Amino acid sequence: MNQEEAIEFTDRLVFNNTGKHLTNIQRHIIQNCWHKRTKYDEMADILSYEPQHVKNEGASLWKIISKEMGKNVNKSNFQQALEKHNSSITSNNLAFQFNQILLTEPEPSVICSFLRDNPKIIQNIFNTDRNSYICYACSLNSQMLDVCVGNYQPTTAEMKWNITLLRPVSGDIITSVDRQISEINNLRIWCDENLENVRESLPGFKPNFFCDIVAGRRNTLSQEIRVKFKSINEMLGFRVRTYDWLLDKATSLSTLN
Numbered sequence: 716m717n718q719e720e721a722i723e724f725t726d727r728l729v730f731n732n733t734g735k736h737l738t739n740i741q742r743h744i745i746q747n748c749w750h751k752r753t754k755y756d757e758m759a760d761i762l763s764y765e766p767q768h769v770k771n772e773g774a775s776l777w778k779i780i781s782k783e784m785g786k787n788v789n790k791s792n793f794q795q796a797l798e799k800h801n802s803s804i805t806s807n808n809l810a811f812q813f814n815q816i817l818l819t820e821p822e823p824s825v826i827c828s829f830l831r832d833n834p835k836i837i838q839n840i841f842n843t844d845r846n847s848y849i850c851y852a853c854s855l856n857s858q859m860l861d862v863c864v865g866n867y868q869p870t871t872a873e874m875k876w877n878i879t880l881l882r883p884v885s886g887d888i889i890t891s892v893d894r895q896i897s898e899i900n901n902l903r904i905w906c907d908e909n910l911e912n913v914r915e916s917l918p919g920f921k922p923n924f925f926c927d928i929v930a931g932r933r934n935t936l937s938q939e940i941r942v943k944f945k946s947i948n949e950m951l952g953f954r955v956r957t958y959d960w961l962l963d964k965a966t967s968l969s970t971l972n
Contacts, residue, residue, distance in 0.1 A: 716801045718749045724797065727818050728783040729776070732935070740764065740772045745793070753790040785934050809833055810966040817932070817958050823881035826958070827852055827861045836965050837862055841877060848874065848918060855913060856905045858898055863917055874919030882930035884958060889943050892930055892955060896947065899926050926953050933959040 716724070722745050726737045737745070740762060747758055755773060759766040773790060780788045780796075788796045813836075816829055830836055831851040841864045843849060848865035862879040880899070882891045906913050907922040914920050928947075931940065936957065944955040 716798050718746060720801075721745060721749055721794070721797050724801070725776075725780060729779050731818060731820070732779045732783055737776075738772065740769060741776050744769070744773050744776060744790070748790045748793045751794070783934055809835070809968060810962060813962055813965050817884060817962065820884040823861060823883070824852075826881050826884075826961075830862060830961070833965075835968055836961060837864060837879075839968055840961075840964050841866060850917065853916060855916070856902060856909075858902050865917065865919060874921075876917065876920055876924040877927065878924050879927045879929060882928060884930075884932060885935065888931045888940055892928055892943070892947065895928055896950075896953060899953075923952065928953065928955045929958055929961065930955065931957050933957045 722737070722742060725741075725745055729735065729737055729741070743758060743762055747753065752758075755770045756766045759769045762769065777789050777793075780793075784796065784800060786796065813829060813833075816825065834849065837843070837849060838847075841847070843864065843866060846867040848863075850863040851861065853860045853863050860878050861881040864877045864879070865874040866877075867873075868875050878899075880895055882888065882895060903922045903924075906920065910920070910922070936944070947953055947955045
């Protein structure tokens with residue numbers, strides 16, 4: 716990672732957190748810290764700003780970067796932290812690509828397409844084998860099911876189904892998840908009444924399927940959302956995950972190859 720890549724990466728982190736790009740002062744701070752020039756007084760002289768103002772800008776910048784990266788980052792360890800992060804994520808090109816997509820906060824359909832084009836992620840999550848059935852963007856009663864996975868259970872000679880729904884990466888996550896739970900409960904009733912038709916698309920399907928709802932990023936969840944997720948995860952048949960769950964699975968593939 717070079718200086719320009721570090722600025723570009725940091726700009727994405729700041730934009731993801733604040734909706735704004737790096738200021739000129741913040742860019743200057745990054746450039747200097749990247750080259751181990753960490754004295755705010757010297758930076759202020761070059762920029763013709765008061766040292767305290769530059770220091771405040773730096774403090775705000777490190778706080779945002781630390782929150783986004785999930786670790787303490789400051790002017791002294793900035794370069795080391797970014798290079799270590801870059802090394803860990805680029806060690807697995809698949810995870811790197813996925814992370815780049817998530818940073819743009821895309822529509823769920825974009826993420827679904829990526830998962831379909833890179834099936835190893837879902838295969839790794841659900842331990843699928845040659846007897847498993849995987850369907851992407853499957854529609855049932857006008858409800859779009861992003862990923863449907865059926866694993867054959869030899870003991871019972873039945874299929875065990877898991878549905879994964881991809882919700883927004885950011886925005887009003889609580890409302891979106893609540894709406895999804897209501898829709899899935901209604902879908903279970905519909906599937907029970909139309910089971911024969913459903914099984915034409917999803918062999919051995921049962922209305923008591925398990926549902927994973929994926930929404931948000933770990934480092935941006937408010938306490939309110941965390942409490943909400945915890946209450947949902949205590950419900951029967953549902954579990955809420957962040958997109959970092961999928962990213963972690965993509966990253967772990969590097970240790971399996």
